[in-house]
Structure formats: structure tokens, C-alpha cells
Amino acid sequence: MSFMFKPLAYDDHTAINRPDIPASVREDIVFGTVQSAKCIAEKAVSLLESGKSGCVVAVDGYASAKFSDLSGALSQAVRQRGCRVVLRTMDEVYKPVEELDAMVAECLPLNYGEDPVLLFGKLYEGSFSDFIDRGKAEKLLEEMRNLPEKTLMIFTGYGSTSETFSALTDLKVYIDVTPKTAAVRAREGKLINVGDKTPGPFAELMRRNYFVDFEIILKNRKRLLTQNEIDFYICGDHDEDFVLMSGQDLETILTSLARYPFRTKPVYLEGIWGGEFIRKVRRLPSEYKNIAWVFDMIPMEVSIVVDADGREVEFPFFTFIQKCPLPIMGEKCTERFGGYFPIRFNYDDTYHSSGNMSVQVHPYESVCKEYYNEKGSQDEAYYVIATGHGAKTYLGFNEDADPAEFVALAKQSEKDGSDLDYAKYVSHIDSVPGRQVMIPGGTIHASGRNQLILELGSLTIGSYTYKMYDYNRRDAEGSLRPIHSAMGEKVLRTERTSDWVRENIAIEPIPDGEGDGWKQYIVGKTDLMYYQTKQLYLEKKAEFSNNGQFTVLTLVDGEEVKVYSKSNPEFCYRQKFLDIVVVPASITDYVIENMGYQPAVVHKTMLRTDD
Template sequence: MSFMFKPLAYDDLSAINKPLLSSFVRSAIVVGNENVAEKIIGSLGQFQKPVVLVDGYVGSNFVNFVEQLQKQISGKSSKGFDMKDVYLSEEKINELTKSNLPLNYDDDPVLLFGSLFDGKLEDFIDYEKLKTMVRAIMDFDGVSIVYGHGATLEPLLEIAAKVVYIDISPKSSAIRAREGKFKNIGDNETRPFNALMRRNYFVDFEIVIHQRKKLIDKNFIDFYIDGNWDDEYKLLPFGALKELLGTLVKYPFRSKPVYLEGIWGGEYIRKVRNIPMDISKNIAWIFEFIPMETSIVVDVNSYKFELPFATFMTFEGKSILGEKAYESFGGYFPIRFNYDDTYHSDGNMSIQVHPKGEFTRKHYNEKGSQDEAYYVIATGHNAKTYVGFRNDANVDEFIELAEKSQSDGSDVNYKKYINGEASIPGKQFMLPAGTIHASGQNQFILELGSLTIGSYTYKIYDYNRKDKDGKPRPIHMKNAKKVLEYNRNADWVRKNIMIEPILTKECEDFKEYIVGDTNLMYYQTSRVELNTRGIYSSNNNDQFTVITLVDGEEIEVYSKSNPDFKFTQKYLEIVVIPANITDYVIVNKGYQPAVVHKTYLKPNFENYIL
């Protein structure tokens, strides 16, 4: 997924994790700009000429933070050293990243795609300038504060008294980008939003995340800052943060959702969660748990401490995924979860296709295939899911008509060519890469996806719609034709990716069915139908499970071995049961039956990684 689609500035405060924390962690949090700055500066007492390094995630407000620190310095002079002064020139960095951001308007009309940069922050540094900066720091008789991306590179770490890391959520970063509050690394001017975010996705985020992981793995950070709100910083010493996350990973947990508008957006989630109309009238996507895009909020002494989920993964990835999955997926959470809302909307999602692993690795330097899955949660009248071609379809004719539509705006009778399946709550469609598909109007879908850092959706036909600026929405026919599986028709769909539920367990309290399984994807799904007050138990088998309450009111999920490690889950909330919870229990706490959707890796998942 991609924040190229611009997240709504709506803060959903329902997703708060409340693990039982030690008094050490609870007493360690420092809140408020003055208090945070005082804590950091107060730790420098024994140093004659202290050097403070302030690094952080893309979009962090370094200047504001340094100003807060300098206000707390007394009895000594202070000086700020900006990492911008030691970067290579903008021209050299652009040349270095040129192949990652190709200007290929044929394949990519509005320049959404790119190739992941596989270098490091060090590649952006002029080391002669850095040596000059280090000499100036050593010569300065006072408190030196080095700030910006790369402030924690090796020559600076060697002279540091304290290291501070400012982390913000991907959502905060995207909103600040939209507001023009920061530049890409090494740039002299702020790029337009789409260009800035494209560079972020394929370059800046990659190198900054790599540096953050290095600092965490080597315990180089002294003070970790929740910098999501410039007027209220929150601080945890590194040891307290480490203990907090080591405690949280013993519990089922939930990430904080992000909401996005879209031309086909619907009404379902807005009504369920009482989102005000002035926030948006057409919420299309809900990033309920997109691992690289969402954050984790933890109650620490009644304060909401927020950090990117990716940071949590850096600390506790093996405990979350299980060692086998952690190694196989390179430390990334391998499945993403979002909702697609077309309920009471005016149209379908675009007819589209996604690329396979061989294609994404070659063209985008990605991890694997972009497979997806749709699980139908709620529908209105005449709802359909479009998947595969009709058995009688002339596929070449459809492609020709779609190409003609792209050039002259003519309408295509897509229903003559695309297989439409009646959408019924509880139906699961597995959508391996190469399969043509679209979620039809008037339904609310749980969408699953495989591991790709970016989003690669090739639109084939979009009903000649225009975006909110009145411009035609982009079509990606050239790439679509390269990855589209022409032979996946209705018969193939019903045989391979739309199975009838398979009953696997049944007792007085529940029934469990496998609802999604195909040999073309590395995860599968089940549905647990709980009777009123029903109890269900299962084993994680040294992996993780993700559960979604898709019908009903409230459930409680907890570790069978440690019942105090629990989470109370409401309708449509998505909860991760980490691998280190060996066995877990789900209890229906509502006054009516409940249905839980389960997603998990196949036992031999490594054989399916594409």
C-alpha cells in the first residue's frame, strides 16, 4: 500500500494496547517538551564538551526539537550542526537515485512506481565535509548538537555523549509531507507531494529505516522520542522502551488504523466507527494493519505512547513472527490487512491486476509477489466481486476495447468479459498475482496482501472516472498485459481460488472452516463461528495468527498459559497473536454469536514464497 493516496488527518484513538507494565517503565516516561529537553540536557552533567546526536524518521521536526534542547542549556554555550551541510549535492544524490525513480510515462503515467534503493545513508554523505564538521565540533567549547538524518553515522557516534532518536508514525510523516513541512534528503527545495512521496517510498524511507534498525540492534540509542506531536514530545530511555516492547509482545496486540479517501469510497466504516462527516464522506481504504504503514499505541502511565509498527518489529520481530518466518521474510511482517469500502458508493474499484514475484524483483527490487485476497464482510443489494474472465470471454477483444477506452474515453461493457461472483458475507476469494479482479460496489471487504514494501496495482479499466482534480485516473495497460494471466476464467477461479468452506473442527461452542486456500499463495484463512458465550482454543505452532472479528460484538483473546496476557477485541478490529503465545483462547463476550476470521502461514509456507 502507499500513502501516495494521502491519509486523512483523523486520529483513531480506539486502538490502544494496555499491557501490564513494570513500575520502572511507568516511572520512566517523560512528557512535555520542556521536561523532555530537561531530561536530556540534565544527563550531560559529567561531560566537559558534550556532543548530542539527534537522528530520526523521515518528517521528524529536528529544528523544533533542537530549539527545545537549547532552551534548557545554561552555564555553557551551545551550537547546532545540521547534517544538511555534509550531504552530497542535490545533483549528485539525484544521479545516485536516478535508476530508482525512472521517468517512464508509458508504463507509469503519473509516476507512482519505482525501484527500492539498496544503498545506505552513508552513500549520501560528503566525507570531506563530515571530517570538517567533526573537527569543528571537537574545537567547540560547549554543547554541540548534531541533528538530521545521518547524525548517528560512525564518525559522529565515536564522539557522542548521548544519542537521541525521534520516531514518528508513517501517517504523521505523510501528513507533514502533504503540508510541505520537510524536504527529501539532500534537496534544496520541497518537491510536489507526489514526487516527494515517491522519492520517500523508494529511497528515503529505505535508508532511514536501515539506519534506525542498526541503532536499535546495537543499542546505540540513549533516549527514544515519540515525536508525533511537536507540542508534546514523549521520551522513554532506551532500556525502558526495550522492556515495554518486550512486555507488549507477550500480549495479543492491535495497530492504529489509518483512513484514506477514494473515488469509489463508501459509508460502512464511517457509520460503524462514528467518524464525523466533515472528516470525509467517502472513505475508501482503511489501513487496519498494513505493517509498514501503521503504528502501535501503548498506554504508559495513562499517556499514549506511539511508535511505528516497523520499529516494534525491529525490537521483537522473532517473537512476533516466529524464528522460521522471521528468517524467511527477512524480518518483515509478511501479510498486510486493510478494508475496502464500497458500501453505498457509486461504483466499483478499478478492474486491475498485480505482478508476480519475478516481475516485482526485476523491476522494483521488491521482496516477492503482490498476491491479495478478499473476504466479504457485509453487502448491500446486488453486490458482486469480479474475479477472472468469463468462460465465454474474448480476452483479446476486452484488452483492445480497454486500450481504446484509454485513448478516446469510450465505455466498455466489462460485464461481458469479467466474471462476476455474487458477494455473500463469509465468502473468501484468494487472488494470486496475475488474476484480473475488482471489488464491486455496495460491499465491505477485508483485503489481505502478501509482502511488498510498495503497492503495484495495474489498472486495466476504471470506467473513465476522473479524480477529484478532474483529471483522468491513470491506466497501466502496458504493464498489465505483461503480468495478466489470460487463462484464469470462471472455471479456473471456482476450482483454484474460491473454495467451498471445509469443516475442520466442530463442538458445542464453535465450528471452524478453512475458507481460503490455494497452492499459489503462502498463507491461508479460516472462519471460526462462535456460539453465544462460546470458547475456542488453538495453537500457534511457532508462528503467528491474525484474527479479525467480522461478525458479532466483542471477544476476548488471551494466552492459555498466561491468561492475564489478553486483549478485548471489538467488531472489525484486527489483532495479532504473536508467535511466542504458544496457545491461545478466544471467548465470545457478546450477547449474540460471533464470527472470527483467522489468517496464518501454511505449515510449509517457505515452499510458496514467490
């Protein structure tokens, strides 16, 4: 799994959810930036005309939100109603750039020995208040308290709705942006780090985003959502076509959606080892080559789309989670993982590609917490969906291998580009469709060429892949891909050999129930990881219980299945080949019905209940 630094700008319009939204809510949705501004202006002016001498509208948002587009239209609309306007921005109250850089430096260490291209960092634990100069803030607060009669202050910027200013804000507007759009804007130089004056170099900007800016922005958004403080919510992906709704209508839409099986909108990324399977199956435009990763359900990176009378309304998926954690994940999961969706799903595509994924290892819990301030281990799992000739999955060390020798050669290769006979040291299993392997942190592994893998991962907010060997390949810009042998050596569990792999993390399927036209098997389970996987062979239909939590379904073979609530069949989703669908905890018992002419195979993922 990779950070979403350079997603393709392509929009996949197949992942549409159609919950039953009340007609009154659908009719209240406002489309268009100017129309949205007029709606907010009407409310603000009504407050001024009701006796308030002055009114403050705070306009906050996710990274890359276009505040100027809205504030300009809002200012014009208010002046046309005969009111005065005062414009203020968060830039006026941030601490100096040099002070902010020093403050976050601990989260962005310059440790080139362990992190040669400075990809990793430590998650920031503070909030917007740390970025605000108290003297400057007090001066602005005093101005808010003493606004002249019939005067509207439009206060914009990251943190304008934060607790520092919340009590004196009359209307709170939040411009949300999907992570993909934010990443595209960053690549185009349209995103500035919180408190900065100009965009920094792309790699530095995105590193700080992931470990600092996104953290404080998401904490503030969660507070606004959970405390129902948003008066107007805007879907802000499209500059001239904002979509506005009231905070109450946002809650109605998302709580309605949380009763349905749902699918998130995938994001596609090219990579040096990318393949052709997903591109062909999903009919992606021919100009996109080497699709390496498909972020189908990476909770912090994807979005969710709702149909509103034929118009697509798109929200960041994590906004959905922050607003509706209990109906989506259940009480135990929400409490255990702090309100984060604890499993991620993406496709790794090396089908008919130029080579393997890198030989790599991920950190386990103690390293994740110490180095990155993460919540737990970065564990993964591979499920083989399709293979070409000679496909292999590399996992663990060979029984007769010397891991210390492997590490020494990996370090030498990192220095001088010498070739490494990785197959002499790293064991492999032949890949066949339906094979599941679990990959707890510390396990050496790689997905070989010529296969499509469903990759699952545990909850780490960031992504930490220590490449031990990458075949001396160069990236699209011609640079050697970074190797992390120093950190890899720290976490390698050298006792995990081929025998240990077969006994512990590449188990044979275990029967787990059958009925009329279906059989189910446990295919992935280990005490070292908190989720497990199952494989359902389905000819007709089968019923299952969610056990107070969620289940994630992937159609890995077959044409189409329908997933629906047993007690409320109208809560349904028609799932196509390779779609990943979440059955939320709000659905107690669910049905999977095969809608195709051939048998279907459904991969199922859920939290272990025997922890």
C-alpha cells in the first residue's frame, strides 16, 4: 500500500449509492457556488435583521478547500442586501512560519539513514490552537465582539471554526474536499500547508500534510460533526459547482446511507510494476497504463457518492465514518479503534506487468508506536484473485537461508546497485486463485508478477513499507526507488521461515458452514492479527449474521450478487465483479443472492470475535 501522493485524476462513476433520502432533503440541496453563497447570505442577513448588531460567518474546510470562491460570492450577495462586510482570514492569526516549522519539526525528522527520501514521519498530537498566535487571536476576537450594526464578518481559513473562535461564530460553514481532489490540487501547486504563505516542494508538502496538517484538520472536523456545529456543509471538489446542504440535511443523508450496504469510490494509481487486469475489467481509458494500486476502500483516502435525483453528491468516506461510527462499525469496534475504520482494502495489480512488487517488510506494533505515533502494527494480507503463468507470492525466508547474509547483501545493493538473488533467501508459494496469506508486521514478503491481489491492511493512518530490494528499478522520473534496509533490519522476524508460514499464516481452508447452494471456509486467520477472512462459494443465496459489527464483501468470481438486509430487503446493493461492499453493523442479518448465471465466489472480511 502506498500514500496517495499522485492519484490519477480519473473519476470512476460506477460506485453510486442510492439510499432513500426524503424528498424535502433532496429539494433543499443547492447546486452551484454562487447559489450556495446566496443561501448562506440569506441566513446571515436574517440574523442581522433579527436584531444582531453584527454577525460572524466562519468558513473552514479540508485541505485545498477554495475559500476565496465562496467568500467573494458571499460578500457580493450580502452587500446587495444592504449590509457591510468585513473580510478576515486565518493567515492573520497564525504564528510565524518559522515558529510553526520548528514546532512540527519533531514530526518530520531529517533522518536520511533510515528514511532516505523522507517519506515517513510522526503523527502530530496537537490541534489548531497550537498554530494560533494568542495575541493576534485576542485582537480578532475583540473585533468580533464589537462589530458595527448590520456588519457581517466573513472569516475564512483552516481552523476558523476551531474552539478558539467557536463561541463568537454565528454561522459555521465547512467546505469538505475528497482526499483524491486534495492530492491532485497539491500536485498542481494549489495547496498550501497550514500557516504557510506559498506551496512548498511537493514531497515536503505532502509529507507534512500526512503527519501534521491532515491530523489537526480531521480532529477539528470530527468535533464539528459529532457536536452538530456545522450550519452549512459544502461538497467542494468542483470550483464552480459547490454542493451545499444544511448540517441537519447532511446528517439525514449519511444516517440514511448507514442503513445500507455501500461501496466507496475507488482511486487509481500508476506504478512502475503496474499491470493490466483492473484496467481492462473496469474499462479504464487506454491512456492509463501500469495501474499498480487501486484504492477501493482505503478509509482515509477514498470517497463515497450518493445519488440525489440524478446528481452525484460526493463526500470523503472518513466524513461518513466520523458522523456515523456506531451504525457503520458497531459499538465495540468504534470504542476499540477510536472511531477509525480498522481495515483497508486495495488491489495490487502485477498482471502482465514488468515485474514483481518490491521485496519488503512492514513494522510491527512497538515500532509503529515509537517511531510514528501510530495506533498499532501495519499488518497485511494477500488474497489471490487472478493469475497468469508462473505467478508466485513471496513470503518468509527459505529454511536453509541465512537472513543475516540477505540483509548484508540488501544493504550492499542499496549502496552500489549490485544484484541480489532474492529467491535464494525469500521463500515463495505458487499463486492460485483463492489462496489467502496473512502477513503480520515483520514478515518478509512480495507479490510476484502476473497476478491480481486483493490486499488487506490493519489500521495505520500512514503507510510504512520498508523496501529491502527493488531489483534496482527506477521510477517514472528516472530515479532509483528508495530502499529502507536500515529500518527493515530492525523489524525483520527472521524466524518466520517457509515451515512457519505454512503452519501459521498460509493455512489450508477450514470448513465454516454450508447450506442449500453454498459452502463457506475460513481461509485467513492468525492470532497475530485482529481480522479474519472467509471464502463463500455461492450458487443461489445464503444468509449470515453480522454479530454486532461490519462485514466487508468482495466479489472475486462471478458476475453479480445482490447484498441486502434480511429484515429490510430494500436496503440493498447490487455488487459487480471486483466491487468491494461494506455491510454495516446496522444490518443485523444479511443475505447474499447470486444474480448471475454462473456460481459466484465472495471474499468476506470481519473482525475476529475471539480476541
